[in-house]
Amino acid sequence: MTDILPEETERFVRAALPExxxxxxxxxxxxxxxxxxxxxxGQFLRLLAHAVDAERIFEFxxxxxxxxxxxADALPEDGEIVLTEYDADELREAREFLESAGFADxxxxxxxxxxxxxxxxxxxxxxxxxxxNKDGYPEALEAVRDKVAPGGVVVADNAMVSGIQxxxxxxxALEGDDPELDEDSRGIAEYLLTMREDETxxxxxxPLGEGIAVSYRR
Numbered sequence: 001m002t003d004i005l006p007e008e009t010e011r012f013v014r015a016a017l018p019e020x021x022x023x024x025x026x027x028x029x030x031x032x033x034x035x036x037x038x039x040x041x042g043q044f045l046r047l048l049a050h051a052v053d054a055e056r057i058f059e060f061x062x063x064x065x066x067x068x069x070x071x072a073d074a075l076p077e078d079g080e081i082v083l084t085e086y087d088a089d090e091l092r093e094a095r096e097f098l099e100s101a102g103f104a105d106x107x108x109x110x111x112x113x114x115x116x117x118x119x120x121x122x123x124x125x126x127x128x129x130x131x132x133n134k135d136g137y138p139e140a141l142e143a144v145r146d147k148v149a150p151g152g153v154v155v156a157d158n159a160m161v162s163g164i165q166x167x168x169x170x171x172x173a174l175e176g177d178d179p180e181l182d183e184d185s186r187g188i189a190e191y192l193l194t195m196r197e198d199e200t201x202x203x204x205x206x207p208l209g210e211g212i213a214v215s216y217r218r
Contacts, residue, residue, distance in 0.1 A: 065094025123147025160211025
């Protein structure tokens, strides 16, 4: 796997972050070996939510609630974050962790397919996180694009690497070549190419974690 940042740079970024509370420590202990966004990206997600004065957030793929913890901390008390997770046990853990942090009253927990859940929720959303099956990124974008508020953001995790996609092939596609792509790599490449050409959004790839594509809706 391609390393996004040199080790010393990663250490520097993490050293500048605030200390974790007890809930976050417990989540990170639970998350060892689990593909969470990580603390560096989590802090950045919270910063984004604060920056856009987020009141409503939707997640495509929530796992045990790690990214939702960061988002929920930025919401007002009457704000809302919709978590979606196919694994009922992980979603139960998410509820428990958010309850521990005092954020559960801001959360809606949707067990099942995120694509079904987005159809049940009207916009606008101020922040959307896409972090589920990589081949489904283009479909998720199509389902949610008109529900993103002007001035809101869409964040796609694993924009650069994950355990399953081909970094070099995605880069080649972005540079104008026609590489052979597996389904997961094609999903990421199509998503990034679509966002690059979409005049409704302004997109930048941020090399934190495994790479996040941040798209601002004009």
